[in-house]
Amino acid sequence: MTIGTAEKIRRIVEDRYDLGAFLDAREIHGGTVNTSFKVTISGSRNKTEHYFLREYNPLSREPEIRFEHALLSHLRSSGFELASVPIPLRDHTTYFRAPASSPELKTENFWALFDFLKGEDKYTWTNTDLTDGEFSSAADILARLHKHGADFKKPPGSDRGQPPIMHFLPLLKQNFSDFAETTRKSRSAELFQNHALKIQSIIDAGLNGQAEYEGLLKIPIHCDYHPGNLKFENGKGVGLFDFDWSKIDYRVFDVALALFYFTAQWRGEGAGCLRLDPFRLFLSVYQETCNREGHVAPMSPLELRMLVPMLAFANLYVLNWSVVDFSAKADADDNEHYFFIRHGIRVMEWIEDNENALVKAISGAD
Numbered sequence: 001m002t003i004g005t006a007e008k009i010r011r012i013v014e015d016r017y018d019l020g021a022f023l024d025a026r027e028i029h030g031g032t033v034n035t036s037f038k039v040t041i042s043g044s045r046n047k048t049e050h051y052f053l054r055e056y057n058p059l060s061r062e063p064e065i066r067f068e069h070a071l072l073s074h075l076r077s078s079g080f081e082l083a084s085v086p087i088p089l090r091d092h093t094t095y096f097r098a099p100a101s102s103p104e105l106k107t108e109n110f111w112a113l114f115d116f117l118k119g120e121d122k123y124t125w126t127n128t129d130l131t132d133g134e135f136s137s138a139a140d141i142l143a144r145l146h147k148h149g150a151d152f153k154k155p156p157g158s159d160r161g162q163p164p165i166m167h168f169l170p171l172l173k174q175n176f177s178d179f180a181e182t183t184r185k186s187r188s189a190e191l192f193q194n195h196a197l198k199i200q201s202i203i204d205a206g207l208n209g210q211a212e213y214e215g216l217l218k219i220p221i222h223c224d225y226h227p228g229n230l231k232f233e234n235g236k237g238v239g240l241f242d243f244d245w246s247k248i249d250y251r252v253f254d255v256a257l258a259l260f261y262f263t264a265q266w267r268g269e270g271a272g273c274l275r276l277d278p279f280r281l282f283l284s285v286y287q288e289t290c291n292r293e294g295h296v297a298p299m300s301p302l303e304l305r306m307l308v309p310m311l312a313f314a315n316l317y318v319l320n321w322s323v324v325d326f327s328a329k330a331d332a333d334d335n336e337h338y339f340f341i342r343h344g345i346r347v348m349e350w351i352e353d354n355e356n357a358l359v360k361a362i363s364g365a366d
Helices: 003-016 062-077 132-149 165-180 187-208 251-263 276-293 301-305 307-328 334-353 355-365
Strands: 021-028 035-042 048-055 096-099 108-115 218-221 230-233 236-240 247-250
Touching: 003 021, 003 035, 003 048, 003 096, 003 108, 021 048, 062 108, 062 132, 132 218, 132 230, 132 236, 132 251, 132 276, 165 187, 165 247, 165 307, 187 307, 187 334, 218 251, 247 251, 251 276, 251 307, 276 355, 301 307, 307 334, 307 355, 334 355
Parallel strands: none
Antiparallel strands: 021 035, 035 048, 048 108, 096 108, 218 247, 230 236
16 A cells, blocks of 8 residues: 555545544455455544445445445444444545545545454355354354344435346346357357356246245345355354445345355365255254344245245356456456356356255255
């Protein structure tokens, strides 16, 4: 991080917030969408305090930031303590515009300061070898997140640009169709084109069966619930972050997406499978926590029946990120994107070939 960036952050902290004197800022690497910093401040009575400063992606929309901040504030006020909340500025708002941290960019981006979560960043979305205790803790946290977020009401002027999953399927279909027709020579495109018809058939099945999903529970969902967005301490999850993909959608989609993220095997002989033991454990603990905590009931028989197709949609939802990213970048790393696209195709085929085993695992976890 440059001296100029550190000075920008110092001015942000001292001119916009009533928190104390700026001491230090360090960039937090690992994110793929936003730019993040750990900011250290000398607060009241010279106590050292740490905060999380986010510089949003230049494409971030203000209504989405409003939605994220309102949801986080609601969660904290309802008793969910594991997510950080935005720190109010002197004018009592929770975000602002300021010049980009990168000296190469001449734009203004949205920024926000949050309290800093304790715990260790142990995993990523592709490094998912959690202990049984950590799997259980993650499932428990997701259930409690759903409980505490269920009564959230969107404030005026806040919303997510991305529609709910069943209304997002047509866009997936268009993105995948465009990629299947690309003339760009690459391993990634060739691999995708060889499986494009099967991918489109899964989407078509979802589009033709949308009526089956009517009436399923819709609540605020995290929509990016993976091990890399949790912090751990002593074998338990102690912090949850990255709510900028959150939206109102089917609860079963959030559970399916979490099961995909937490149980898909990325490497080795079983690459592309969903590991059924942690799958059963995660789902069982989720159901048990919902039953124990109340307010949001365990997933219904209809939700459980729709879990397998939602797993297929969740996999394609994540595959779409790789396809769109590769298509948008003329200099995209073909080998890197091939790895992610191959994973998505392997998972797609595994779900189709192991539907009976998944149904049995779901039944055994309920």
